[in-house]
Amino acid sequence: MKIIVFSAHNFEKEYLLHYANEHIITFISGPLNSDTVTLAKGHDVVSVFTNDKVNKDVIDQLSDFGIKLIALRCAGFNNVDLSHAKSKGIPVTRVPEYSPQAIAEHTMAMILTLNRKTHKAYNRVRENNFNLDGLVGFDLYQKTIGVIGTGKIGKAFSKIALGFGCKVLAFDLSKDSELEELGVRYVEFDELLASSKIISLHIPLNNNTYHLINDSSISKMQNGVVFINTSRGGLVDTKALIKALKEKKVLAAGLDVYEEEENLFFDDHSMDVLQDDDLARLMTFPNTLITSHQAFLTxxxxxxxxxxxxxxxxxxxSQNFEYSI
Known part of the structure; x- marks a missing residue:
């Protein structure tokens, strides 16, 4: 089969080629959208990533080209018009579980870095500055961590937090009995916000969760909260987070995702002038750690x-297809 891979990155090509076997692969570094969809003509399968736009217009053209499958190389599918793909008879697949541990471990790495300021210490020492002023953190032991979403990733992170001796509160529409047996306590959303020293998001982005973290929800958090998002950028109202950082309501923020990351993350813009004022503002805060959607990268x-x-x-x-979103 002829497969076109959009948003193809160097770090993934060797892995894809290893499993390609006799398939013919065309790698496209740019994203799939209305302007680039014509590149899919003559292929059987389209593979897309996190920030590709698979909307109604794109799907109509993929259907005209006879595309047999849209294969996502990620877990989230908020960038795909699933109902329209179904109406066109094009199945959509994803990777529902690639490594929950990878993202959970990156989440804890962000917490440890922000708390103990190891990124700042690293830069200081490289400049022969061995002063410890401004590097004071706090013990994670016995602190309360609020986990919003206890699916596979949230569950993995909860276990890591328990291993540090933290108290873990969780909010989810369904409870995980194994986590409860381990000591995780499920509470209402507002109680989690008010009672947690650290809050971490592990939920999908949809109409119900868009801007879940906003002025209202942030106001219910305790002063000096540490906030982490390794899920989807759209879960957080960026302007509300900036305001909370300026007012010191949020002590520190770790973001592996950003709601306007589409034309920024995964690419080198080191020679460009950053046009996104909100992201530029976030990067001025000394207590904010931003990584470019790399939590999965293991x-x-x-x-x-x-x-x-x-x-x-x-x-x-092989016409033995069983799974579709």
Whole structure:
């Protein structure tokens, strides 16, 4: 089968090629959108990533080109018009579980970095500055961490937090009995906001969760809260977070995702003038840590993404397809 891979990154190509077998792959570094969709003509399968736009117009053209499958190389699918794809008879697959541990571990890494300021200490020492002023943190032991969403990633992170001796509060529409047995306590959303020293998001982005973290929800958090988002940028109202950082309501923020990351993350813009005023403002805060959507970036995760993607493609080819979103 002929497969076109949009938003193809160097870090994933060797993994995809390893599982490609006899398939013919065309790598496109740019995203899939209304301007680039014509590149898919003559292919059987389109593979897309987090920030590709698979809207109604794109799907109509993919249908005209005879595309048999839209294969996402990620877990989230908020960038795909699923109902329209279904109406056109094009199945959509994703990678629902590539490495929950990868994202959970990155979440804890952000917490530890912000708290103990290891990124600042690293820069100081490289300049022969061994002063410790301004590097004071706090013990994680016995602190309360609020976990919003206890799916596979939230569950993995909760276990890590328990391992540090933290008290873990959780909010989810359904409770995980294993986590409860381990000591995680499920509470209402507002109680989690008010009682947690650290809050971490682990939920999908949809109409119900868009800007879940906003002026109102932030006002219910305790003063000096540490906030982490390794899920989806649209969960957070960026302007509200900036305001909370300026007012010192939020002690520190770790963001691996950003709601306007589409034309920024995954690419080198080091020679460009940053046009996004909100992101530029966020990066001025000394207590904010931003990574460019790299929480998933481990050998294990990339292996699972490539393997699962081609399992879906092979199922379509053999007419033994069983899974669709």
């Amino acid at each position: 050998h294990e995760a990339l292996t699972n993404i490539a393997q699962t993607t081609f399992e879906s493609i092979n199922s379509i080819e």
